[in-house]
Amino acid sequence: MSSQPLQIISTLRYDPSLPTVVRQRLGNAHTYPDPLLTPYYLLPYHQDRLRSAARYFNWDNASRFLEQDLTQFAQYLDSFIPQKGKCWRVRIVVDQSGGCKVESVAEPRIELENFLVPFIISPASTPWRVFVDIAYTTPSGLTTHKTTAREDYTAARGRAGIATPQDNAEVLLVNPRGEIMEGSITTPYFRRRDHARRDGPAWITPPLSSGGNAGTTRRYALVQGFCTEEVITIRDLIDGEFCLLSNGVRGFLLGKIILKPEV
Structure with a gap:
């Protein structure tokens, strides 16, 4: 600390x-x-x-x-x-x-199509690499609320080999129950596996009960009905699948899950 x-x-x-x-x-x-x-x-x-x-x-x-x-x-x-x-x-x-x-x-000045729900992500977008932390993070008020106590996030980025804030890469924090909490600098969203058999949004994001941050773009996505909350575990992730990420500076971005070491 x-x-x-x-x-x-x-x-x-x-x-x-x-x-x-x-x-x-x-x-x-x-x-x-x-x-x-x-x-x-x-x-x-x-x-x-x-x-x-x-x-x-x-x-x-x-x-x-x-x-x-x-x-x-x-x-x-x-x-x-x-x-x-x-x-x-x-x-x-x-x-x-x-x-x-x-x-x-x-x-830099950028197009803002990916900032407003419903957002537009260019098909030509290069996805961010999204890794999963190899260590657990214990949920607390310091993970639910954004503070200057960023040691857990910095350590997770280091373990994932993310060198600078400018890298188009993210690492997902995991609680001791094996649930995805959030990203180190973004909120993640995943495609709902059983969407074809159930009503509701096609995308899900981890609930706050998993220990992640109550982010602003997360709130925006939930209020607008883009996604719903659902517990997501490491076992639910698929290597190479696409996901979405968001934060208050970059809007909504395309990501790609990497579970296997890059060669």
């Missing part, structure tokens, strides 16, 4: 094209969960995620800071965006005292 004081975090994309794309793709935009149509991807869900974490850790001062309304919160974040016409990776860091630090890192 790090000796640094614990902080709660949420990371999202700032993209000045987002409001226009939402209007074009979703019409009246009622199905998109940001009534202000800010350039911050899924902003209300990120604020809710931080609020939930602050309540879990009994951080009263942080909770009071995060109770500001959405307009105020967006204006606060705006003060940390160096150039409004560019794209940024925005990392919101809140400490126990209610102090909030916002880090903005430039992101």
Whole structure:
């Protein structure tokens, strides 16, 4: 465990094209969960995620800071965006005292078709390599809520041989019951094996009871009916099968499960 004081975090994309794309793709935009149509991807869900974490850790001062309304919160974040016409990776860091630090890192401009449910993933997309961790991770509040305590995730990425955050690769964390929890930086989705015999979405994602993070894109996918929750074990995975991944900076991405060592 790090000796640094614990902080709660949420990371999202700032993209000045987002409001226009939402209007074009979703019409009246009622199905998109940001009534202000800010350039911050899924902003209300990120604020809710931080609020939930602050309540879990009994951080009263942080909770009071995060109770500001959405307009105020967006204006606060705006003060940390160096150039409004560019794209940024925005990392919101809140400490126990209610102090909030916002880090903005430039992101390349990309098409946003894969950010909005129903999303579009290009058939020409090169899938991310998706490995399964060889060690177990014990679920806790530090896996359900996103914090600066990232040692479990860093260790899992190291065991999978993922060298940098820029690698198009992911590793799935596994709890001691052999259930998939989540990815180290994404939420995973898998095709439902018995979909042809049952009603409901064709995709499933691990339930929070398996110990993974209550992510914002995960919430978006569930609310929009793209997927449902279902326990997924290592035994359920098939080498070479395609899956989907999502996070607040990259949207929804294509992945490919790799169970056998790459030659």
